[in-house]
Each structure stands twice: as structure tokens, then as C-alpha cells.
Amino acid sequence: MEKDKKQKNRRERGEFDLKPIADDATFRFSCHPGISCFNACCHEIDVVLTPFDVLRLKKKLGIRSDEFLVKYTTMQTYKDSEIPLLKLTVKDEKRRQCIFLGEEGCSMYECRPTVCRNYPTGVATQDPTAGQSAQPFFIIEEDMCQGHFEGQNWSIPEWKANQGVAELDELNKPWLEMIPRLKSLRLKDDKDQKLNIFIMVSFDQDTFRSFVFESSFLERFEVSQATADLIRKDDDELLKFGFKWLEFVLFGEGPIRPRKH
Ligand code: SF4
Numbered sequence: 001m002e003k004d005k006k007q008k009n010r011r012e013r014g015e016f017d018l019k020p021i022a023d024d025a026t027f028r029f030s031c032h033p034g035i036s037c038f039n040a041c042c043h044e045i046d047v048v049l050t051p052f053d054v055l056r057l058k059k060k061l062g063i064r065s066d067e068f069l070v071k072y073t074t075m076q077t078y079k080d081s082e083i084p085l086l087k088l089t090v091k092d093e094k095r096r097q098c099i100f101l102g103e104e105g106c107s108m109y110e111c112r113p114t115v116c117r118n119y120p121t122g123v124a125t126q127d128p129t130a131g132q133s134a135q136p137f138f139i140i141e142e143d144m145c146q147g148h149f150e151g152q153n154w155s156i157p158e159w160k161a162n163q164g165v166a167e168l169d170e171l172n173k174p175w176l177e178m179i180p181r182l183k184s185l186r187l188k189d190d191k192d193q194k195l196n197i198f199i200m201v202s203f204d205q206d207t208f209r210s211f212v213f214e215s216s217f218l219e220r221f222e223v224s225q226a227t228a229d230l231i232r233k234d235d236d237e238l239l240k241f242g243f244k245w246l247e248f249v250l251f252g253e254g255p256i257r258p259r260k261h
């Protein structure tokens with residue numbers, strides 16, 4: 001009991017044992033509904049969302065992205081920066097249970113966010129304000145998690161494949177690569193406007209859809225008919241297109257350019 005309380009306090013203070021893991025190393029782990037600590041990790045938690053997490057979750061819920069953002073998320077910034085950080089909200093400020101935690105466990109298990117799939121692994125470069133690490137992955141060890149004492153040995157790629165993270169990593173990659181570069185916008189006068197566009201494209205995909213198809217966007221930017229048809233019918237493609245357009249808006253780079261009149 002005392003140990004549980006201590007661990008809870010460590011979690012509240014954001015203190016974990018983070019053990020760097022080499023590329024060719026393995027870790028032992030198993031997580032399943034019968035385990036004594038089932039769902040303990042869904043309390044006192046910060047679930048940071050990627051754009052494709054938001055897209056999957058709002059689709060599963062059958063709601064628009066703007067409604068999803070209001071009902072289920074909270075927008076913060078990375079420490080000592082103005083880089084937006086979107087997190088799932090919590091149900092109970094005291095116990096800080098994830099909004100999607102139900103009686104039977106995660107109510108969104110099939111489309112649970114990337115950070116939940118990765119657990120107990122983490123990426124050292126997830127914080128864009130931190131420097132590069134020679135050892136990019138680490139294992140999160142918390143006393144309450146019994147999963148470290150069960151199951152088979154996994155390499156990081158094996159765990160990612162088992163948890164369905166590899167596809168999400170690939171889809172989010174161009175966006176994740178953009179995040180550390182947002183720091184360079186700090187001195188630009190039009191920073192706020194750029195950050196608002198970044199937030200719309202990244203997380204409010206239905207508003208971005210309206211922006212593309214219900215404004216003069218397609219007249220102003222060089223977008224082929226084939227691309228316009230593709231992004232009109234496919235939400236994943238629209239988001240991938242959005243990442244490319246962000247490269248232009250934020251850094252003046254990338255394949256999407258204004259039309260020459
Ligand atoms: S989304 Fe699901 S798995 Fe992730 S913290 Fe919430 S309840 Fe747990």
C-alpha cells in the first residue's frame with residue numbers, strides 16, 4: 001500500500017526510471033486483461049496526441065475534429081517553448097484518469113494513441129526542446145507495472161510491430177520531423193498565424209478540409225486534379241497533403257507552391 005502511494009506520488013511528479021535501450025537489445029514485457037495492475041497506467045497520465053491519433057480517434061467516435069478537440073483534449077505547450085502540445089483530457093482532476101478509461105479498460109483500444117501503444121517504450125527525442133540522444137529509445141519502468149516480470153523478450157521493432165505502431169510512425173514521420181524546427185519560428189512576426197495554421201492542419205482536419213475545398217485554396221496553390229480528387233475522398237491523404245503544405249507555410253519549402261498568375 002505504502003509502495004503504491006509512493007509510486008503514485010512519483011508518477012504525479014513525473015518521475016520514472018527511464019532505461020536507455022540499445023538498438024539490438026531486448027526487454028521482457030507482457031500486458032493483458034488478467035494482470036493485477038490492469039489499467040493502472042491509465043491514471044496520472046499525460047497522453048500526447050499525434051495528428052493521425054486524432055484522425056483515428058475522431059473517426060471511431062463519429063464526430064468532427066473540432067468537436068473532438070473541445071470534448072476530449074487540452075492544448076498545452078512544450079516546456080520553455082511555444083510549440084503546441086495536444087493531450088487527452090482527464091476525467092477526474094484528483095485521480096487524473098484518462099478520458100477513455102472505462103470499466104472494461106480502454107474504450108478506444110483499437111485506435112488507442114501512439115504513446116499508449118509504445119508503452120513501456122519511449123523515444124528520447126519526443127521532446128523537441130531536448131537535445132539529440134545517442135540512444136533514442138528507452139524503457140519506462142514504474143513500480144506498479146507488473147508487465148516487466150512476465151512474457152517474452154521484445155526488440156523495439158518487434159514491440160512496435162506487435163502494437164501496430166509502425167504504420168502510425170510512418171504516417172506521422174514528416175510531421176514529427178517538423179516539430180523541432182518550429183523553434184526557429186520564435187523570432188518571426190507572423191509566428192502566431194503560422195502556429196494557428198499548424199494547429200488547424202495537424203489536429204483540426206475537418207476545418208482544414210473546409211479550408212481546402214470551400215475557399216480559393218485550390219486556385220491559389222498548384223494542386224493537380226488527381227491530387228485534389230485523392231485528398232477529397234481520403235482523409236489520410238488529406239492529412240499527408242497538409243503536412244506538405246505546412247512545409248511551405250512554415251519554412252517556405254516543400255512541393256506545394258502558389259500558382260503563378
Ligand atoms: S487512451 Fe486508452 S490506453 Fe491510452 S491512457 Fe487512455 S484508456 Fe489508457
Ligand code: SF4
Binds near residue numbers: 031039041146148
Ligand atoms: S502491465 Fe503495465 S502497461 Fe499493462 S496494464 Fe499493467 S501497468 Fe499498464
